[in-house]
Amino acid sequence: MAPQLSFQLVSFLLLLAGTSVAATYPKTAGLGIVRRSMISGYDVDLPPEFVTYYYTQTLDHFNYKPESYTTFEQRYIVNSRYWGGPNASSPIFVFTGHEADITGVLSIAGFVVELASHFQALLVYIEHRYYGDSMPFGSEYEAFQNASTLGFFSSTHALADYAQLITDLKRNLSAENCPTIAVGGSYGGMLASWFRLKYPHISCGALASSAPILYFDDITPQNGYPVVVTKDFRDTSESCYNTIRQSWSEIDRVAAEPNVLSKLSQIFATCLPLNSSEELKSNLEVLYWVSAQYDNPPDNPVENLCNAINGAAEGTDILGKVAAGLNGSIGPPCHHMFDLKPSNKDGWTWQTCTEMVMPIGNGDNDTMFQPSPFDLNNFTRTCEGLFGVTPRPHWITTEFGGHEIKSVLGNFASNIIFSNGLRDPYSAGGVLQNISDTVVAAYTEKGAHCLDLLTPMASDPDWLVSQRDTEIKIIQGWIAEYRATRAG
């Protein structure tokens, strides 16, 4: 049985980094525990222009029960180095935090700093509730006790947090007349676009990078994600694709032999003995997903991986080739296998178990993976076991829409950029066509997940530079329009 795709895939949303798979895979491919270690890794001293604040946030925006009036301290980080100030009506860029410690984005998502510099803007990074240091009930330990303490952990609350914090912050800064633009990536990109849709009075535009807002309900085919992974590999190398495609049944065939785990452990140079062949397959599958999701220059992880597979010594069998691929991606001396079981101490797992139900699955023969359709019943049972909650698979489309988005938003809404890289498997659930003159798609053929948000580098290819220039030009228009309508 393949790993539980929907839990695992979505957990990658937290990866904003586009650095090489070799660097990120060991830290990020797993779930809760792995992630937290990654978060700790981010938690370094901030550069002096980034100042940390805490906002006393309403726990429950939509109810008025006595407990709803409880508050928690929400972290936000401000960079005012470039800001022209309220008298100049200089813009404010709000980074709508995603499912991670907010400090993690500071060193990675450098494009927002470039935006701030270009527009003399204030930068405000807001941490999403229940991540990082923004824990209700005083601590992560308390917040993750059970469904009663986790119960306030939802996307609508996150958006309302942003609304309330920004409104108060602008008032305190006398910056009510400063155009405010939401920026986010992945789940944070969904939040940025939803924020513009739900709170147009607070945000005059949104840059939503790699936001798969259409990967809910039946809008996007379930195999959208693995089909793109497969395409990335097949476009890179037909033989590499064939090797991977054949490897699963080969692992199954070998695994059917008695006492074979030590042999598999040896072939794949695992640091610890494998517990099962499923453990191996899950880890390999995740490696391919991550490689595709971050298949960006200059590292080009899919090409690296395929080069390693294809470059195995002549006569190497399929398992040997796949093992060579693993080694080529992760490097020697040995390979840690990650525990990919969902955890009830993981925030994103909670979110997928409640409302962020992205039905991602492999069909028969439509990908290079073994069949593993999304099974809502299984998924529900798992969530009930983990948290005692039942997922609401239709809630996101009820609350935020998604069906027939071009018709719905064609004459409603404005000023949203949906940016994508088509190598990113999540682009399958992204907005890839212009919805109107001002709700537009900006994608690159060769980019992957959240690439445009990363810190610009001299080595960036022209198509990436061009994508970012397009975004700046569009945002320039929003700001000009904002000023024109306020002046008029």
Next chain:
Amino acid sequence: MAPQLSFQLVSFLLLLAGTSVAATYPKTAGLGIVRRSMISGYDVDLPPEFVTYYYTQTLDHFNYKPESYTTFEQRYIVNSRYWGGPNASSPIFVFTGHEADITGVLSIAGFVVELASHFQALLVYIEHRYYGDSMPFGSEYEAFQNASTLGFFSSTHALADYAQLITDLKRNLSAENCPTIAVGGSYGGMLASWFRLKYPHISCGALASSAPILYFDDITPQNGYPVVVTKDFRDTSESCYNTIRQSWSEIDRVAAEPNVLSKLSQIFATCLPLNSSEELKSNLEVLYWVSAQYDNPPDNPVENLCNAINGAAEGTDILGKVAAGLNGSIGPPCHHMFDLKPSNKDGWTWQTCTEMVMPIGNGDNDTMFQPSPFDLNNFTRTCEGLFGVTPRPHWITTEFGGHEIKSVLGNFASNIIFSNGLRDPYSAGGVLQNISDTVVAAYTEKGAHCLDLLTPMASDPDWLVSQRDTEIKIIQGWIAEYRATRAG
């Protein structure tokens, strides 16, 4: 001291009726108890084309605590008499229930039936949670126990109720391709417009009648409402206005004499002896408010009232004139005084005590009433005493906007009609200018509260017929646009 304006005024939102003050005042001018008797009055057998259903609704849409999964039975009423059905993509008009038993609107708001007939549409009236028969926890008694049971009673939940119910209903009717238009009046009109803004994927347009969405925070001057009341009276009769304006100090002067309540009771022909002169003043003030709010033809209550005041026998003193006005409006033989104290068993009082904080007050010499500025501290203390909750006076503008609405929505949103009658004091907080080509204001100089929604009659003046024709024409455009974008 004048009555607590903000509690009382908003309670009138529930009045959709445009029938004469003589008919409605005794039933509706008060708060909780009075209202419930009115509701009971509505609760008659429905005509056969109106069929009642109950939807199992989620209690808490935005949280995922164990109790959030509790459900309640939400009442909705369907009239399918005119519907062309899903194959014809015939429209659906959804009446977004306001702060009242939903059955009350059926016999009054006949314009929606005309809309259904004109457009071969399905009519769905959805009752607002915590009103009428749509009580969480099984009964009104249980629902109104305390802030814990009332805590789920908010406008955002009401909107999410509508979203979920409509989405499910359309799926069940295979009516996903039927354009759906929200219609509501007063608070229900606010909900209709907010529903279009927040759920454009569910509603392709909204007719928001007499919706004072700008009567929050500091957007509209606090005295907006009483200033319009005053203008209505002064425009009708300068001497009537002067009599009323002078009457308050005259009552105070008389009331300062010893043992005067029996004398006042006699002058004003109260059915029971007055408890205080404040009781008299409050009831008179409310009478003037209601008369202005429903100052429509053919009854023209302000003119009636002023005729009675001005027609008092020569030599009648000020109190006698005002008493003649009361008698002219309410009729003999005696006049009930209503207990205008806010009640913790009243739904709208809960809503004003939590989020629907409309800061309405009289300033000095700017109205025909005594000064009575809105006092948030007082208001807060009252709410804390009633329910143990603290109002959130900035929440509505944070969640729904309102400031700079023309700039904010000028290039965002579409297909909303804000209809008003300028004699309605609530029009002071309404949208009275076109925001864009498709978010438009349609008002009449001579109409009052929710007049356009009332059942059309042969005696309707031309300007009212014209207002409704304009609305039909605009809605026709929405439906055509909807079909064009879906066909394309």
